[in-house]
Amino acid sequence: MTVKLFDRVALIGIGLIGSSLARVLRRDSPGTAIVACARRAETLDAVRRLGIADEATDNPAAAVAGADLVVVATPLSAYAEIGARIAPALADGAIVTDVGSVKGAAIQALQPLLPSRVHFVPGHPVAGTEHSGPESGFAELFRDRWCILTPTPETAPEAVAKITALWQLAGMRVVTMVAEHHDKVLAVTSHLPHLIAYTIVGTATELGSDLQSEVVAYSAGGFRDFTRIAASDPVMWRDIFLANREAMLELLQRFSEDLTALQRAIRRGDGDTLHEWFTRTRAIRRSIIEAKQA
Numbered sequence: 001m002t003v004k005l006f007d008r009v010a011l012i013g014i015g016l017i018g019s020s021l022a023r024v025l026r027r028d029s030p031g032t033a034i035v036a037c038a039r040r041a042e043t044l045d046a047v048r049r050l051g052i053a054d055e056a057t058d059n060p061a062a063a064v065a066g067a068d069l070v071v072v073a074t075p076l077s078a079y080a081e082i083g084a085r086i087a088p089a090l091a092d093g094a095i096v097t098d099v100g101s102v103k104g105a106a107i108q109a110l111q112p113l114l115p116s117r118v119h120f121v122p123g124h125p126v127a128g129t130e131h132s133g134p135e136s137g138f139a140e141l142f143r144d145r146w147c148i149l150t151p152t153p154e155t156a157p158e159a160v161a162k163i164t165a166l167w168q169l170a171g172m173r174v175v176t177m178v179a180e181h182h183d184k185v186l187a188v189t190s191h192l193p194h195l196i197a198y199t200i201v202g203t204a205t206e207l208g209s210d211l212q213s214e215v216v217a218y219s220a221g222g223f224r225d226f227t228r229i230a231a232s233d234p235v236m237w238r239d240i241f242l243a244n245r246e247a248m249l250e251l252l253q254r255f256s257e258d259l260t261a262l263q264r265a266i267r268r269g270d271g272d273t274l275h276e277w278f279t280r281t282r283a284i285r286r287s288i289i290e291a292k293q294a
Contacts, residue, residue, distance in 0.1 A: 004031040005165055006069040012037045012060055012082055013073035014047055015233070016128060017099045019137030021071065022052040024170045027139050036134075037063035046134045061089040069166075072098040076105055076239040083113035090118045095159050097121045101186055101236075103150040103179035105243035111152065119159035122150045122179065125172060126190070130231040143171035144292060150179040187247035192255065194237055195248070197229035 009025060011018040014036040025032050036053035037060050038044050044056040057063050064070045064086045072082055079100070090096070096118055100106040103122050114120050127145040129136065147167040151160050164174045177185075204215050204223075215223070241248055265273040 002028055002030055003169065004029050005162060005169065006032050006067075008033045008035065008067045009069045009071065010035045010037065010063040010067040011053070011071050011073060012063060012086070013071075013078075014038050014043060014053070014134050015073065015132045016136045016141070017125060018071065018073035019047075019050075019052055019134040020127075020139060020141040021073070021137075021170065023137055023139040024142070026052060028169050035063045035067065043134060050134060052134065052137070060085045064091075064094070065089050066091055068094050069162075070094060070096045072096065072100070072110070075233075075236045076100050076102060076109070076243050077235075079106060079109035080113070083110045087113050087115055090115060092117045093119070095119045095121060095162060097123045097163050099123060099125055100243075101190065101240050102243040103148075103182045107150070107152060107179055111154075119156050120152065121155055121159050121163040122152070123163060123167070124148045124150070124182065124186070125167060125170070126186075127172075128232075130228050132233045132236075140171070142167065145172055147172040147174045148182050149174060149176045150182050151176060152179075183244050184247050187244055187251050191240055191244055191248055192251050194229055194232065195241065195252075197226040198237070200226045201230040 006029070009032055011022055011034065014022065018036070022034050022036065025034055033055075034053040035055045035057065036044070036047045037057055038047070039058055041058070044058065047053050047056045055063075060082055068091065070086065070090065072079060074082060079098070086096075096110070096114055097120075098106050098110065100122075101124055103124060106122050107120075110122075111120055125142055125145065125147045127142050129141070147170075149160060149163060160176065167174050200223075204212060207215065262274070262277065264270075265277075
């Protein structure tokens with residue numbers, strides 16, 4: 001079954017998330033015209049080669065002209081520039097949404113720049129891989145994952161409903177929450193794990209050359225998982241850590257305290273403490289499996 005939620009969609013940024021959404025629209029809303037916008041000529045060439053958009057341009061203002069939906073899918077550090085460039089060209093009644101991982105920063109960067117004649121629905125499809133670029137996208141990326149919308153008090157309910165329908169079309173389960181709460185939740189579920197992965201893999205690169213080569217050759221599942229996470233887009237994650245710094249710093253303090261407690265237990269040979277900790281945390285994995293998020 002096909003639907004047509006929007007006539008013309010402008011995707012500002014056509015990496016993993018943007019190109020996956022383009023593929024969803026191609027599959028399920030063939031009547032929707034898709035415009036892809038990217039800075040690099042190589043990216044635009046890839047979009048044309050893959051056939052995932054009807055038009056491709058490096059001009060954000062040109063991309064949004066006549067669009068009834070604009071999706072900002074770039075690193076957070078580009079939001080303010082993009083907002084300034086697209087604002088004069090936005091059509092009356094258009095919906096602007098985004099896919100950024102830090103909603104407080106997204107709202108702060110975009111909302112003051114957008115004219116009152118458009119609707120702003122901040123969003124975060126919680127899905128991804130370590131790959132980037134238009135070639136990495138696939139329509140099933142969003143299937144059975146959560147999309148969190150963080151509308152502001154000014155956001156029109158009908159605009160929220162349309163963005164909800166868009167992500168449901170992609171197979172997502174959609175919820176709404178306050179931006180500040182979203183940022184605290186994602187600091188735990190996504191941002192801290194990535195920071196830990198970058199740290200552990202970075203530590204491995206500081207080892208002596210002989211030991212480092214053996215770490216690579218004999219990588220066990222745990223280290224392989226860390227390297228997969230640490231292979232994620234460095235620009236995107238730099239922006240996330242800086243944009244969500246308050247939640248991250250608070251969480252890192254708590255993590256540091258817990259790590260110190262485990263360090264003390266190991267030093268003292270306190271097996272009971274370690275066993276109790278590991279038993280308690282094992283239950284989290286089971287709950288994730290039961291929630292079908294594994």
